[in-house]
Amino acid sequence: MNNSNVLIITYYWAPSGGAGVQRWLKFAKYLPEFGVNPIILTVDEHFAAYPSIDKSLEKEVSPVLKVYKTKSREILNFFSKTTGKKLPQGGFANVDKESFVMKISRFVRGNFFIPDARRGWNKYAYKKACELIKQFDIKTVITTSPPHSVQLIGLKLKRKFGIRWIADLRDPWSDVYYNKDLMRTKLADFFDKRLEKTVLEQADELITVCDSVKNLLLQKTNKISGEKIHIVLNGFDNSDFQNLPEIKDEAFRITYVGTIALSYNAKIIFDSIKKLSEQNPNVPYKLIFVGSVPDSVKAQISEAGILDKTDFIGYLPHNEAIEYMKNASVLVNVFPESADYDGVPGKFAEYIASRRPIISIDAHTGDAAKILARTQSGKTFTRNEQSELELYFQELTTKWLTNKTLKLDDNLNIQEVSRKFGTELIKNVILK
Numbered sequence: 001m002n003n004s005n006v007l008i009i010t011y012y013w014a015p016s017g018g019a020g021v022q023r024w025l026k027f028a029k030y031l032p033e034f035g036v037n038p039i040i041l042t043v044d045e046h047f048a049a050y051p052s053i054d055k056s057l058e059k060e061v062s063p064v065l066k067v068y069k070t071k072s073r074e075i076l077n078f079f080s081k082t083t084g085k086k087l088p089q090g091g092f093a094n095v096d097k098e099s100f101v102m103k104i105s106r107f108v109r110g111n112f113f114i115p116d117a118r119r120g121w122n123k124y125a126y127k128k129a130c131e132l133i134k135q136f137d138i139k140t141v142i143t144t145s146p147p148h149s150v151q152l153i154g155l156k157l158k159r160k161f162g163i164r165w166i167a168d169l170r171d172p173w174s175d176v177y178y179n180k181d182l183m184r185t186k187l188a189d190f191f192d193k194r195l196e197k198t199v200l201e202q203a204d205e206l207i208t209v210c211d212s213v214k215n216l217l218l219q220k221t222n223k224i225s226g227e228k229i230h231i232v233l234n235g236f237d238n239s240d241f242q243n244l245p246e247i248k249d250e251a252f253r254i255t256y257v258g259t260i261a262l263s264y265n266a267k268i269i270f271d272s273i274k275k276l277s278e279q280n281p282n283v284p285y286k287l288i289f290v291g292s293v294p295d296s297v298k299a300q301i302s303e304a305g306i307l308d309k310t311d312f313i314g315y316l317p318h319n320e321a322i323e324y325m326k327n328a329s330v331l332v333n334v335f336p337e338s339a340d341y342d343g344v345p346g347k348f349a350e351y352i353a354s355r356r357p358i359i360s361i362d363a364h365t366g367d368a369a370k371i372l373a374r375t376q377s378g379k380t381f382t383r384n385e386q387s388e389l390e391l392y393f394q395e396l397t398t399k400w401l402t403n404k405t406l407k408l409d410d411n412l413n414i415q416e417v418s419r420k421f422g423t424e425l426i427k428n429v430i431l432k
Contacts, residue, residue, distance in 0.1 A: 019346025
C-alpha cells in the first residue's frame, strides 16, 4: 500500500455549507500535488446536522478522491424536528437565545453533551476509520474540528493503533466565545477542559489558524511546546475568483458576508453609515448582508436609521457569496465583542483576494489586523475609534466618487493567505 495515504476525519464536508467545510475541502484538492493522497471520512449528509447546505461545493470534490460516509445519530436533528426551529449556527447567531425553549436547549447542550452535541457521529466514524486504516495501510490520521468531538475519534485511534495523529483546531475549544451562552456548570466545564487537555497532549502534532488560538492552546497544559503547534491560515482559492460576473449597480456597496449576531456589536458600522449618508446625500450608500441576520441585529440597524439602505440577501452558495465580495465597494468584518481572543475568520482571506478595501472592527494587535496591514488590504478600527472610522469612510467615498470603483492593486503579494500556500504547510506537517 502507498504510505502517502492520509486519513482525514471531518464532520463538515460538501454539501455542507459554511466556512468550516472549505478548509479541508481545499486542502484535499491540492494535497495530491504535494505527494500526499488524502482519504476522507465524513458523515452522510442525510444523517448530519448541517445548519446550511451548499451544493455548489460538491464541484470541488475530485471524482478520484476517496470519500467515505457513515450514518450518525444527531440529537440536534431531533431538536429541530420536535421544536420546528432551525439548527443553530455557531454562536447561536440565527436563533433567539432568550426564549424559554432556547434557554433550556442551551443548558442541555452545554451540560449533557460534552464537548458538543454532534458526538453522536463518533461511534460510526471510529468503526469505519478502523476499517480504512487497515485497508489502506494508513500511518497518519488528521482530525479537524469543530465539532471538537471529532478529536476524540483521533484520540481513540491513536490509543488503538499507535498511528501518527494530527489534530487541526479551526477554532478555540473551551475558550470559543459562544461557550458563555451554554450555561455550563463548573462540573461540565471541568470535564470539557479535561478532554481538551488530553487531546492537546496526546496528539503528535497540532494545527491551528492563527497565533491567538495557538497561544490559548499553550495555556492549557505545560506538557506541550510551541514547536508542536503549527499555524496554517484559512485561505482563498485562486480558481474561485476567475470569470466572475459583474453586478451592474451604481451604489456604494458596503458588504458584510457571513455570520453576525448581536454579540458582535456592529453599531459603530451602522452609525458611521448613517452619518456618511447625511454628509453625502447624493451618494447611494447600500449596506448588504450575505448570510443569516437575526432580528436583534435588524432592530439595531433600524435604530441607527439605515434600514432603508440595507439589503438582506440571506445565505448563498459559496461561489455566489464570492461574487458579492468581488462586486463590493468596501468589505466589512466585525469580530464578536465578547471574544477573549483575536482570531482570523474563514472569510478573511477571500475578502483580501477580492481586492476591495476592508474595514475590520477588531483590536489593532489581533492576527487579522496584522494580516490586513501586511497585505495592505484595508484598515482596522476599535469600537472606540468612531471618528477615525468615519474619516476613512469619507476618504473612500471621495475616491469612489472619482472612479466609481475602489479596486486595490492586484500586484500586491497576498499569497500567504492562499489555499495552495497553506496546503504546502500542511504537507510539511504530515511529512515531518
